[in-house]
Amino acid sequence: MGQQQLLLIALSVIIVGAAVAVGVNLLTEGQSQAEYDKFYQVATQAGVEFGKWYNKPVAMGGGGKNVSIFPTDLGQAAAILGLESLATGESEVYMSAISSTFVEDIEVVGSSTATVDGILITLTHKGLPSGSNTASVVLSGRGRARWDHDDSTPPEQG
Numbered sequence: 068m069g070q071q072q073l074l075l076i077a078l079s080v081i082i083v084g085a086a087v088a089v090g091v092n093l094l095t096e097g098q099s100q101a102e103y104d105k106f107y108q109v110a111t112q113a114g115v116e117f118g119k120w121y122n123k124p125v126a127m128g129g130g131g132k133n134v135s136i137f138p139t140d141l142g143q144a145a146a147i148l149g150l151e152s153l154a155t156g157e158s159e160v161y162m163s164a165i166s167s168t169f170v171e172d173i174e175v176v177g178s179s180t181a182t183v184d185g186i187l188i189t190l191t192h193k194g195l196p197s198g199s200n201t202a203s204v205v206l207s208g209r210g211r212a213r214w215d216h217d218d219s220t221p222p223e224q225g
Contacts, residue, residue: 102159102194109160110190110204110212113148117186118210120147134184134208141165144188148206163201164189184208 120137123129130136138144144165145151151161166187185207192200205213 102192106160106190106192106195106202109150110202110214113150113162113188113190113204114206114212115210116148117206118208121184121208121210130208132184132208134186137186139165144186148188150190159194160190160192162188163191 117137119129121130121132121134123131125131125133125136138147141162141164145162148162185205188204188206190202190204192202194200202214207213
């Protein structure tokens, strides 16, 4: 083979190697983002389920707009929210704790502020690295989920 042909083969190998490396990097990055998106989706769905329970009359198995009757037992609370608890933990995202104290979720609408009862839960994601796999989430009676911000949890998505 001529020197030009060997040069073209070496150049082709370098280009293909670089393309494979970039492709693997993009795939890994996309998979990581998908795991965070799943985290957000589970928290949002839990917020919706809590809002349904909170606004449903007590006679129909709901909270009757009284957050103090929300169960503090992890398994019962997880069942209401449509989540798995630490006890079952087969899902990648599960509820690992619930606060026994209830919180007020403040909502600002225009120039007025409204408060509504809520609960604080902790979600854990098995597929994320330690340090970023646990998040505290405030579930509001309005059916919203709001991340409690700190450096180790993902920011709230709009």
